[in-house]
Amino acid sequence: MKEITCKLLVIGAGPGGYVCAIRAAQLGIDTVIVEMAKAGGTCLNVGCIPSKAIIHTADDYAHAVAMAAGRNPMGIRVDSPGIDFMRTMAWKDGITGRLSMGVVNLLKKAGVKAVVGRAHFRDGKTVEVETETGSQVVRAENIVVATGSAPVELPMLPFGGNIISSTEALSLAQLPKSLAVVGAGYIGLELGIAFAKLGAKVTIVEAQERILPLYDAALTQPVAKRLAALGVEVRLGTRVKNLSGGGDALIVEDANGEETKLGAEKILVTVGRTPVTEGWGREELELDMEGRFIRIDDQCRTSMRGIYAIGDVTGEPMLAHRAMAQGDMVAEIVAGRRRSWDKRAIPAVCFTDPEIVSVGLSPDEARTAGHEIKVGQFPFAANGRAMTLASEDGFVRVVARADNHLVLGIQAVGAGISELSATFALAVEMGTRLEDVAGTIHAHPTQSEGFAEAAMKALGHALHI
Incomplete structure (x- = not known):
């Protein structure tokens, strides 16, 4: 094949x-x-999108089971x-297939030349791609490394057979x-809860003393409560030693x-993900590293021009x-x-x-950063929309500077609260103050009212609590 030259190559x-x-x-x-x-x-293929499809299926099935058992507070019976799990997986695969093909079409529409194969750096301007039809050389003025991450494998629990990563869990x-x-981070809990709702007996093993250790305890308490209600056994402060001789027990x-x-x-081993920094010729480059990761500046530039x-x-x-934002x-x-x-x-x-x-x-992070803060929290138990959704657990919390009321952070836990994430991000991005939020x-009836109420609470004049 003849060489391809371009201004920008994305790996x-x-x-x-x-x-x-x-x-x-x-x-x-x-x-x-x-x-x-x-x-x-x-x-798109083995992470965010398929996991949400499984989670949604599990939610609907759990609701149906509750209705059949007469546990539905609205009086609905089925x-x-x-x-039909195979039909569920086919539906999930249909979604990922459509989206993947959509990306292909978007690239084509934009005029991007796509090459299918494994890339390997020859030097800082040249990459060789092993394709099905042979080797393709690409020379570029600028190159973007976007090789992603992979599930972390534990030495005593190598992937294979009954030991699976999130990738295999989403294609059972x-x-x-x-x-x-193994692991009570967000991937383990998302999938563990979903499979528990689908009828599996789920046990979660976590070496630390609490679930979701990256979030503060107030946010994780409603999740812990729900795990107990689902019959999920959570073993905290517990380390995995090995696999049994038969391979069917921890x-x-x-x-x-x-x-x-x-x-x-x-x-299911969900102890984190590791950056893919090998297998694409990093050894041919002089890239500064920051631990496991490639060091970048505030423009995503590496140490090589x-x-x-x-x-x-x-x-x-x-x-x-x-x-996406970096790209x-x-x-x-x-x-x-x-x-x-x-x-x-x-x-x-x-x-x-x-x-x-x-x-x-978070409040603790703000204090650690040296800020005097005001914190306002509003419970969904006092929110009409949450009541009509039969999902009253959780709250919205706003963290702001005490002197000028600049919003430093927002946290929330509740049913469907992910749909308010853009609202919260916009408030921080735009440099809003408590008065801006309270005055909007x-x-x-919506759950978003909890955001305004939390701001009012921080200002000292909450209306509904």
């Missing part, structure tokens, strides 16, 4: 990579993108609910009767050193929308526009039951 067509390529092409930049699997990356051929989840050790054998049909890095490979938080910014920088990266307003969403949203600083008319 990886995940959320960050394809957004970067599309935006660059829109700006008139000659752009090539390389992807060795399906367009859309982990998030008979003999069941689930049948529902497991029992599931042991050997775990509690804080007192007592060992227990936990039987499970499937063992003309090479940028975006998304999971650059550090926490490993979120698709962070990668959009880098495309504009390559096009000659002035942009920089500010991560203060990146919303983090945990799609558990109930959901959790956090944007900006929020539609009634």
